[in-house]
Amino acid sequence: MLSVFIFLAFALSKSLVLAKNVVYDFNVTWVTANPDGLADRKVVGVNGQWPLPVIEVDKGDQLIVNMYNGLGDKNTSIHFHGMYQNGTNNMDGPSMVTQCPIPPGASFTYNFTVNQNGTYFYHCHTDYCIPDGYRQALIVHDNSSYFVDDYEEEFTITMSDWYHNMAENIKPEFMSLYNPTGAEPIPNAFLFNDTTQGINLDVKPNTTYLLRLINVGVFVAQYFYIEDHTFQIVEIDGVYTEPTEADMLYIAVAQRYSVLLTTKNTTDKNYPIVTVADSTLLDTIPSDLRLNYTNWLQYDASAAHPQANITVSVSSDLDPYEDSTLVPYDHMSLLENPTISINLAVVMDNLDNGKGYAFLNNISYTAPKVPTLYTVMSAGELATDATVYGDYTHSMVLGHNDVVEIVLNNNDTGSHPFHLHGHQFQVLGKNPSYGPDFFKYADGDPFPYDPSNHSAFPAYPARRDTLVLPPQGYFVIRFVADNPGVWLFHCHIDWHLAQGLAMTMVEAPLQIQQxxxxxxxxIDTCRAAGVQYEGNAAGNTEDYTDLRGQNAQPGWIPGGFTARGIVAMVFSIVSAFLGMGSIVLYGLSDLKFVNENVQSTSDVAEEYHD
Structure with a gap:
């Protein structure tokens, strides 16, 4: 018994000694970049550099990021994607959810303990900011992982879509009367480690490497494979998995994988590392848009570097590994008997201003006037009443340790990668699965979840924090509400989030207050930004149930109107106003001419009289 105590004491003291403060000072400013070699553009840089620095910590470290907003014309923030922020919900980063936006000239310190492991990334979570390059990998090293001794070296690989125009110029065209279908902006390129110029990963024969794969993009998922190689999946979104062999992955925006790759026992050639953009997400494919990119697993620098041999006609013909079948290494059992079930449907539709919006059920997320966490902190006992968080934040109040089930049906023909802040969730079911069947409902009717007729739930469900909702299909997830805080649940396609495809989980609000x-x-940041930090969603501090003046989504289209009809009506009204304006303009011109004519006649008359 004494020996066990000594061992535990030694282990604890060792962990305390090894844990350290990891400090980053970020001066966030505009810089110029041209990662695809096609166009210079302004991007968000850190300390005068882009790409941004990779954040690296060890499990147990204290991560401190001192951020100064030197952009001059944009608010900002940082979300550490996938971090639980257990006990530090105020460090989560989404503006108007857990903090005020950080205005130009202001500073903000993020400070939290990293008690988890795996592959993550960080990005801005204020307005449209990821398209301007504000994203990069965050790696949590773990010297106690079950595979730590199985590889010699590791590589971090990011993939993303890329836009030549700045987000501030894309936004007005996207959320516009001229885009009533809500067609997403088409990227100009796709990047691999923030370039398109071709990267070599130098490897030795008969050696195992850890590849950390992260899609840090805005919109488009990508397929990943290495010609003539297989690999073992060992982690998804920070969750270790039973080692599982695969030869291709589908990586949606915000998803991460770690794989073990063992090289061949030869150096006679180099092998293409292939990324293929999911073209099914694009409404149109410009003739100059390159969808497939080749980088190389380089065994011999002097050998040829062949282009990938891609034989499929469209990306949907590719057959990646189905993530929902992965088994967590810890064999956490299925969460039984949910205490709360949330049934949702994704809908894309127009509102009465003619613009396209995204909805969970009938609510398009609209930010409140007070950050939701600050409403929790100032509402007292009323914090358990969802009313105080407003009608358009789609807030669900969860009890502490509730087992929460979310059934998400997709009434849209596009796929949606949904991310839950503050948690990993169990994946109980997803239909259809990856591969050609993934699109089988896209051209027909939606196929909603039927609780009385579904495949058996797995005994040890896969866990992750970002899951793709199939076109017109569904998924079912569960998690334990054991992390008091205000957590967003949203589509991670930045354009869809801007359209309102999000909701809020207010988890154990009284425990948050305690x-x-x-x-x-x-609070100083709020004052600098001119944002209230007390009150309900409408900023009312006197009566938290009075929501008059709250921010609201536009109105619904009147009954009997179609989306096309309302757009036509709006254009007709605009045309009518332009027509009336023209009449007034020409009328005034004629009046001016008459006045000038009258003045001239009067002058002549006076001269004649004299």
């Missing part, structure tokens, strides 16, 4: 204090520096 356990958390908002740092004074965060």
């Amino acid at each position: 356990r958390m204090t908002i740092p004074s520096g965060h």
